[in-house]
Every structure is written in structure tokens, then in C-alpha cells.
Amino acid sequence: MDLWLIWLITAGVLAVAEIFTLTAALGILGVAAAVTAGAAALGLPPPLQLVVFTALATISLVFARPLASRVLLGTPEAERFGTDALVGRAARVVSEVTAAGGRVRIGGEVWTARAYDETLVIPPGATVDVMEIDGATAVVYPRE
Numbered sequence: 085m086d087l088w089l090i091w092l093i094t095a096g097v098l099a100v101a102e103i104f105t106l107t108a109a110l111g112i113l114g115v116a117a118a119v120t121a122g123a124a125a126l127g128l129p130p131p132l133q134l135v136v137f138t139a140l141a142t143i144s145l146v147f148a149r150p151l152a153s154r155v156l157l158g159t160p161e162a163e164r165f166g167t168d169a170l171v172g173r174a175a176r177v178v179s180e181v182t183a184a185g186g187r188v189r190i191g192g193e194v195w196t197a198r199a200y201d202e203t204l205v206i207p208p209g210a211t212v213d214v215m216e217i218d219g220a221t222a223v224v225y226p227r228e
Contacts, residue, residue, distance in 0.1 A: 087133065088121045091117050091118070091121035091133070094114075095114045095117035095118035095121060098110045098117060099114040112149055113144075115140075116137050116140035116141040116144060117137060119136065119137075167217040168217075170190055170214050171214055171216055171217060172213065173214050174212070174213060174227070175188040175189060175190040175195070175213070175214055175224060176189045176211060176212075177197075177206050177208050177211075178208060179208055180206065181199050181204075182199055182206075184198065185197070186198065186206070188222055190214060190222060195222045196221045197221060197224050198221055198222075199224065199225070200215045200223050200224060200225040201225065204225075206224070206226050210227075212225060213225055
């Protein structure tokens with residue numbers, strides 16, 4: 085049996101295995117085996133075939149696999165929790181907010197608040213963005 089056919093069969097087996105595992109690694113190895121099958125069909129000697137396969141597999145696994153994993157699986161953003169999760173959310177002003185204080189409703193909770201810009205007076209009913217949480221006080225800025 086010719087070596088190019090063995091490489092091609094190996095590529096097929098790796099491709100089928102990739103379908104069942106969905107790790108991207110076996111698919112990348114399958115592509116490297118398919119390219120090596122092409123090189124073998126062109127008459128490349130067996131030691132150089134191994135070099136081609138090893139080089140392609142290594143480069144692909146080091147560079148392409150992380151990219152493929154990010155695209156296919158998606159990288160979850162670091163989940164924020166606690167008061168950090170409130171930053172950037174919209175809030176509704178319950179009582180007038182100034183630099184001295186006020187109250188806003190964030191989700192279903194009422195928080196003490198103060199204006200991010202000390203010169204602002206934000207009327208009740210206005211929509212604001214939570215810029216930061218300072219202790220138990222939401223620092224807010226009005227939406228345009």
C-alpha cells in the first residue's frame with residue numbers, strides 16, 4: 085500500500101474522531117495528515133513526510149487550536165458578581181440625586197446614590213448609568 089494512502093486513511097480516521105470529540109485537536113491533526121498525504125503523493129521521502137506532518141501538527145496545535153477553540157466554543161467573559169455587576173447598569177432615580185445624596189432603583193433594589201458630577205442635580209424619574217459603587221452608594225451619571 086502506498087504511503088500517501090496510509091496518510092489519507094489516517095486523516096480520515098482523525099476527522100471522524102474529531103466529529104465525536106469536538107476538541108479541534110484531532111481535526112487539526114487530520115488536516116496535517118491530509119497535507120502530508122499530498123506531499124507523499126508528490127514523491128517526498130518518508131523521513132521528510134514525518135517532518136512535514138510534525139511541523140504542521142505542531143504549528144497548527146500551537147497557533148490555530150486556541151483560535152479555533154475561541155471561535156467555536158466562545159470564550160466566556162469574566163463574570164462579574166456582587167457590586168461589580170451593578171457597574172454599567174441603568175437605574176431609575178427615585179428621589180433627587182445630587183452630590184450630597186439621593187436614591188435610585190437598580191433592578192428591584194433601592195440604593196443610596198450620589199451624582200458622579202458634583203454640579204449635577206438629577207430629578208426623580210430620570211434614567212442614569214451606574215458609574216461605580218462606593219461602599220453602599222451608587223455613583224451615577226444621567227443618560228443622554
